[in-house]
Amino acid sequence: MDVTSIIDSLNDAQRQAVTAPSQAMLILAGAGSGKTRVLVHRIAWQIQVGASHAHSIMAVTFTNKAAKEMRARIENLLNIPTQNLWIGTFHGIAHRLLRRHAAQAKLPETFQVMDSGDQLRVIKRLLNSLNLDDSKWPPREVQWFINAQKDEGIRARHMLETNDLHQRQMLLVYKAYEELCSRSGLVDFAELLLRGHELLRDNPDLLEFYQARFRHIHVDEFQDTNTIQYAWLRLLTDGKDNLFVVGDDDQSIYGWRGAKIENIYNFQKHYPNHQVIKLEQNYRSTGTILKAANKIIANNAGRMGKELWTDSGEGEPCALYAAFNEQDEAYFVVERIRAWVNEGGLRSDAAILYRSNAQSRQFEEKLMATATPYRVYGGLRFFDRAEIKNALAYLRLMSNRDDDASFERVINTPTRGIGAKTIDDIRAIARDQSLSLWAAAIVLINQRTLSARATNALIGFLELIKALSVQAVDLELYEKVKRVVENSGLMELYQKEKMDKGEEKVENLEELVNAARLFNFDQENEEGMSELDLFLTHAALESGDNQGDDFEDCVQLMTIHSAKGLEFKLVFLVGMEEGLFPSQQSVDDIARLEEERRLCYVGMTRAMKQLYLTYAESRRLYGRESYPRPSRFLREIPAELIQEVRLRATVSRPATSIQPKNPPSISTGSYQLGQRVHHDKFGEGVVLQIEGSGAQERVQINFKQVGVKWLMLAYAKLDVL
DNA sequence: TTGTTCCAGCTTTTT
DNA sequence: GCTGGAACAA
Numbered sequence: 101m102d103v104t105s106i107i108d109s110l111n112d113a114q115r116q117a118v119t120a121p122s123q124a125m126l127i128l129a130g131a132g133s134g135k136t137r138v139l140v141h142r143i144a145w146q147i148q149v150g151a152s153h154a155h156s157i158m159a160v161t162f163t164n165k166a167a168k169e170m171r172a173r174i175e176n177l178l179n180i181p182t183q184n185l186w187i188g189t190f191h192g193i194a195h196r197l198l199r200r201h202a203a204q205a206k207l208p209e210t211f212q213v214m215d216s217g218d219q220l221r222v223i224k225r226l227l228n229s230l231n232l233d234d235s236k237w238p239p240r241e242v243q244w245f246i247n248a249q250k251d252e253g254i255r256a257r258h259m260l261e262t263n264d265l266h267q268r269q270m271l272l273v274y275k276a277y278e279e280l281c282s283r284s285g286l287v288d289f290a291e292l293l294l295r296g297h298e299l300l301r302d303n304p305d306l307l308e309f310y311q312a313r314f315r316h317i318h319v320d321e322f323q324d325t326n327t328i329q330y331a332w333l334r335l336l337t338d339g340k341d342n343l344f345v346v347g348d349d350d351q352s353i354y355g356w357r358g359a360k361i362e363n364i365y366n367f368q369k370h371y372p373n374h375q376v377i378k379l380e381q382n383y384r385s386t387g388t389i390l391k392a393a394n395k396i397i398a399n400n401a402g403r404m405g406k407e408l409w410t411d412s413g414e415g416e417p418c419a420l421y422a423a424f425n426e427q428d429e430a431y432f433v434v435e436r437i438r439a440w441v442n443e444g445g446l447r448s449d450a451a452i453l454y455r456s457n458a459q460s461r462q463f464e465e466k467l468m469a470t471a472t473p474y475r476v477y478g479g480l481r482f483f484d485r486a487e488i489k490n491a492l493a494y495l496r497l498m499s500n501r502d503d504d505a506s507f508e509r510v511i512n513t514p515t516r517g518i519g520a521k522t523i524d525d526i527r528a529i530a531r532d533q534s535l536s537l538w539a540a541a542i543v544l545i546n547q548r549t550l551s552a553r554a555t556n557a558l559i560g561f562l563e564l565i566k567a568l569s570v571q572a573v574d575l576e577l578y579e580k581v582k583r584v585v586e587n588s589g590l591m592e593l594y595q596k597e598k599m600d601k602g603e604e605k606v607e608n609l610e611e612l613v614n615a616a617r618l619f620n621f622d623q624e625n626e627e628g629m630s631e632l633d634l635f636l637t638h639a640a641l642e643s644g645d646n647q648g649d650d651f652e653d654c655v656q657l658m659t660i661h662s663a664k665g666l667e668f669k670l671v672f673l674v675g676m677e678e679g680l681f682p683s684q685q686s687v688d689d690i691a692r693l694e695e696e697r698r699l700c701y702v703g704m705t706r707a708m709k710q711l712y713l714t715y716a717e718s719r720r721l722y723g724r725e726s727y728p729r730p731s732r733f734l735r736e737i738p739a740e741l742i743q744e745v746r747l748r749a750t751v752s753r754p755a756t757s758i759q760p761k762n763p764p765s766i767s768t769g770s771y772q773l774g775q776r777v778h779h780d781k782f783g784e785g786v787v788l789q790i791e792g793s794g795a796q797e798r799v800q801i802n803f804k805q806v807g808v809k810w811l812m813l814a815y816a817k818l819d820v821l
Numbered sequence: 822t823t824g825t826t827c828c829a830g831c832t833t834t835t836t
Numbered sequence: 837g838c839t840g841g842a843a844c845a846a
Contacts, residue, residue, distance in 0.1 A: 163835065191836045215836075234842090235829090289836045324835095357834065456832050458838095478834085515822075641836065661833045683832050699833080722831065723837030 106144050106177065110137070117377045118142045122150065122316065124341040124371035126364070128348060130408045131393075131705035132384030132667065135346050136166075139318055140173045142344060143185070146316050147178060156315040158186040160193060160333075162324055164642045166665070167192070170320070186314070190329050191289055192641055194296030198287070199629060201306060205299045208285040210500040210633070213640035217484060218505050219243060219288045225508060226276055229527055237269070245270050246277055250290035251326045251358040253297065284504040284536055290328075297332045307335060315342060322347030322367075326358040334370060341373050349404045350397050353661060353699045355691070364404065382408040382705075384667050386415025389711050392737045393704040399736055400694045408705070416710050417743040420734065423716040426675075430462040432745075433672045433714065434470055437655055440670055447473060451656040451668040453703050455681040459674065460657050467655060477658035481643040487594060487605040488612055492639055494584045498569045499632055502536035511537075514593035517557040522550060538562075564588070577631045578617035585609045660703040671707035673700075676715040677728035700733045713742075776821040777801060784821070 107115050114134055117127050118141045129135035143159060146152045161167045171187045186193060195213065198205045214222070223246070224239045249259070256275040262268060281287065287295065300307045317337055319325065322345035325333070337343040345367060352361045368374060382390055390408045397403070423429035437450045452463050460476055467474040482488060490513055493506035501507075512518045522544075530540035541558055544550065550558070568587060572580040585591050594605040619635050629637070656668065675681055682696035704711060715730045734742075775787040785801040799818075 189836065195836095213836090216834090292836080353833075354835090356832085458831080643836080659833065680832095685832070695833095720837080 103145075103149055106141050106148060110134075110141065111381055113377055113379050113381070114138050114141070117379070118145050119149075120375060120377070122146075122342060124337075124367070124374035125344045126322075126367055126374055126376045127344070127346040127379060128376065128404055128406055129346050129379040130348055130382060130406050131351060131702070132382040133379035133408070134383060135348070135379065136170065136173070136320070138379065139320055139344075139346055140170060140177060143174055143316075143318060144177045147180075150316075152315055153184065154180070154182055155184040156313055157318070158193070158314045158316070158336075159318040159320070160188065160190055161320040162189060164189055164192070166320055189641070190325075190332075191292050194292040194332070195637065195641060197296055197299060197310075198292065201299060201303070204303050204306065205295050207287065207295070208500070208502075211285040211287050212496050212500055212503050212506075213292065213637055214281075214286045214288045214505060215484070215640050215643060216243070216289065217489070218286075221509070222280065222286070222505050223273075223277065225527075226273065226280060229531060230273065230276060232269070232273070237273070242270065242273055246274050247288075247290045248358065249274065250288075250294045251328055253294060253328045253331060255294075279534075280504065283534065284502050285500050286503060286505055293326075293328045293332065297328055297335065300332070300335045307338075311336060311338065311340065317343050319343070319345040319347075323349050323352040323361050323364055324354050324359040325363050326360055327363075330360070330363045330366070341371055343367075343371065348406075350400070350406060350698055351664065351702050353664065353695060353702055355695050378406055380406055380408055382410045383412075384708050385410065385705060386413060386709060388414050388417055388741050389704060389707050392418050392711070392741045393701050395738055395741075396697060396704070396733055396736045397701040400697055418704075418711045418713060418737065418741055419745050420742050421712065421714040421745045422730070423714055425718040426459075426462050426716045426720060427466075429674060429714050429716045430466040433463060433674060433712070434466040434472065436672070436712065437670070438470060438472065441472075445670065447653045447655045449669040450672075451658065451663065451666075451670070451706065452672045452674060453658060453660045453663050453706065454674050455660060455683060455699075456675075457659060459680075463657060463674075473652050473654045474657055475654040477656070477662050482608070482611070482615075483639045483643040485605075485608055487590065487608055488639075490590055491581070491585050491588070491609060491612055492636060494565070494568065494588050494590075495581065495632060496636055497538075497565050498572060498580075498584075499630070499636065501538040501565070504530075504537045507537040510588070511561055514589040516561060516589070517553065518561060519554070522554045522558060525550070572632075576617075577619060577635060578613055580632060581616040581635075582613045585613060660699050663706050664702050667706055667708055669707075669709045670712075671703070671710070672712045672714060673703045674714045675719075676713050676731040676734055677719065678731055679726070679728050680719075680721075681731055681733070697733065700731075712745075713737075778819040778821055779816065 107118060110118060111134075114137065117125065117138050127135070127138060129138065139159065143157055146157060147154055159167075159170060161170065167187050167189055171182055171185065174185065174187075175182050186196075188196070198207060198211070202209050202211065220239055220243050223243050224234075227234065227237055227239060227242065249255075256271060256278055259271050259274070261271075281291065300310065314336060317333065319333065324347075333343060347364060349361050349364050352359060355361070368376070385393075385408075387410050390410055394407050421429070421432050423432055433452060437447065440450055441447055452460075454460060454463075457478055464474065464476065483492070490510055493503075493509040496503050496506040497510070508523075511523060526537055526540045526544055529535065529543050530537050533540065533543065535543065541562060545555055545558060545562075548555075564587070568584055571583060575583065591606065591609055594602045594609065596602070597605065616635060619631075619638065660673070678687070681700070682693055686692035686696045713734060715734070716728070718725060718727050720726075776784065777787060778784050779801070787799050787801055799816075801818075
């Protein structure tokens with residue numbers, strides 16, 4: 101194969117990045133500048149031209165989706181199988197190393213991965229057993245604390261003794277948590293990374309082996325790496341300038357969960373022989389959108405510096421719509437989408453992006469009212485559902501009886517007469533004798549202190565797990581899952597549940613069996629794990645495609661965070677208000693405010709053809725009417741790039757001097773909001789909302805006698821009072 | 822054990 | 837003002 105196919109389609113900067121000699125490389129890739137493309141072509145280049153074996157290449161991403169996409173694109177480009185290529189998430193690769201070298205990592209062979217939900221439950225229970233008050237020690241806060249320490253590479257034993265009471269208590273909990281996890285063979289997400297790091301750090305022979313094996317290491321979204329991830333990368337590339345990272349400091353929006361933009365700056369110190377290449381040509385958006393985005397991000401200090409450009413024309417100005425309230429905002433957006441669709445646009449090319457999930461509701465309502473298909477991203481994922489987690493907990497117990505989190509989860513689910521008292525007794529024994537709950541349960545039975553009924557119930561549970569394990573030996577994976585779902589009583593439990601939710605849960609359990617049937621054992625198998633363990637790991641590490649393919653053409657609704665990496669022809673950035681975006685919690689802190697600004701930049705650069713920005717002059721928030729000021733970010737966009745959309749004849753308000761109106765009153769063609777009117781049949785009322793224009797114009801009126809009604813102006817006889 | 826009531830909290834999220 | 841979780845009563 102000749103090289104031209106690898107480099108022909110690239111621009112100069114991209115080609116420079118792809119063909120650079122093997123050395124530390126920092127690719128600053130702006131939004132829409134072909135970052136994945138560079139990564140994929142770079143890897144292809146090394147295999148084709150650098151004569152590297154796929155075997156000696158590693159590529160790390162943050163999401164499974166990105167990993168899958170990269171692998172597919174490399175296969176496509178080179179037309180070779182890539183199973184020797186290590187492409188995966190930080191967590192996935194760390195997990196693989198821990199499985200391979202469980203003993204050296206001081207983990208039991210059967211260790212299980214715990215997702216954040218599992219972790220929270222474990223912590224809750226731990227706080228309980230330590231007699232700590234939930235309200236004074238919120239489990240979420242404790243979880244956050246522990247993960248933050250691990251993300252920084254700090255173990256409980258590294259923490260200094262302090263006199264700060266709060267800190268001391270946290271430390272105590274952290275210690276107890278570590279003990280519990282190691283006793284149960286449980287590993288949380290942060291632990292995967294931390295232990296992965298320690299594994300290499302403390303085993304020089306292993307480190308040397310992997311350093312020699314991986315001649316090229318690539319990292320996607322480098323600005324999102326946290327301290328321990330970067331430390332791990334440095335270990336692997338120590339003394340060998342073979343780290344190729346792609347990132348964008350302007351798109352760092354995960355600082356709040358430990359990501360360190362500083363890693364980009366430190367990279368330059370730690371790899372003095374590095375080369376920096378900026379990708380600034382954008383292939384996604386119009387010139388106007390890019391100019392506006394550039395202007396906004398320019399307000400951040402301490403950037404690496406980057407300016408996006410395009411040679412594909414200016415396009416339409418960004419549209420700004422000042423809505424009367426959040427209802428009006430939603431109505432406006434939905435109407436525009438309908439117009440887009442009427443003109444032949446695809447619904448799936450239109451996205452509504454918001455700062456917080458709660459904002460989706462008003463849009464959903466309006467979309468539903470107009471029968472416009474839509475899809476909300478985020479929310480519960482398949483493997484996060486309670487019924488699925490319950491079934492998985494049985495399977496995990498079969499694989500590892502010391503898994504306390506799973507034991508606790510299903511010991512009385514479905515109810516089998518094991519009450520709180522019995523469980524407390526088990527916990528007490530486990531605590532006093534440092535046993536797993538399973539072992540403690542056996543001790544408790546042998547003590548013969550329980551009532552006959554409780555004893556029988558408990559024995560019944562233990563026997564159930566044992567029986568399932570025995571029966572499972574010769575079964576196919578999906579048959580194991582099926583047997584568990586049926587014999588555990590879970591299926592029966594949900595079948596009896598009231599129609600509404602139960603049916604869905606039954607379907608989900610059936611879907612789980614199906615997922616097990618389709619599970620590709622060969623593809624995932626490498627470390628000699630059992631099929632069941634592989635499946636369980638898969639469930640923990642890939643909680644299911646939330647954004648699975650939709651068969652219908654749908655309007656896309658999601659937070660700006662989850663829109664990162666995506667693009668849409670038509671984008672609505674809604675709720676552009678102080679307190680919402682930037683969020684209230686961020687306005688007092690420069691660093692956090694700058695992250696909000698980057699988020700705004702990310703949101704804007706999702707748009708290919710047309711960007712709408714909307715805000716509401718009045719918004720119901722927490723049950724209270726608020727009159728927020730328009731977002732400061734709006735003022736950071738030059739007025740000439742913005743065109744204000746007005747459905748009603750109002751006085752022009754330049755974007756640069758947006759005045760909030762308190763309370764707002766906006767005139768319309770014929771009526772005013774707040775206008776008192778009289779209707780022959782309904783009596784007296786006040787105009788609440790006005791929608792549409794011409795023959796379609798409707799007004800919403802709150803009548804004193806009959807309440808709120810929508811009336812078509814063309815038909816309703818209204819007298820202005 | 823289930824249904825009810827009360828109360829806090831209320832950005833963003835992947836692994 | 838709504839939601840989810842926990843405490844409580846029956």
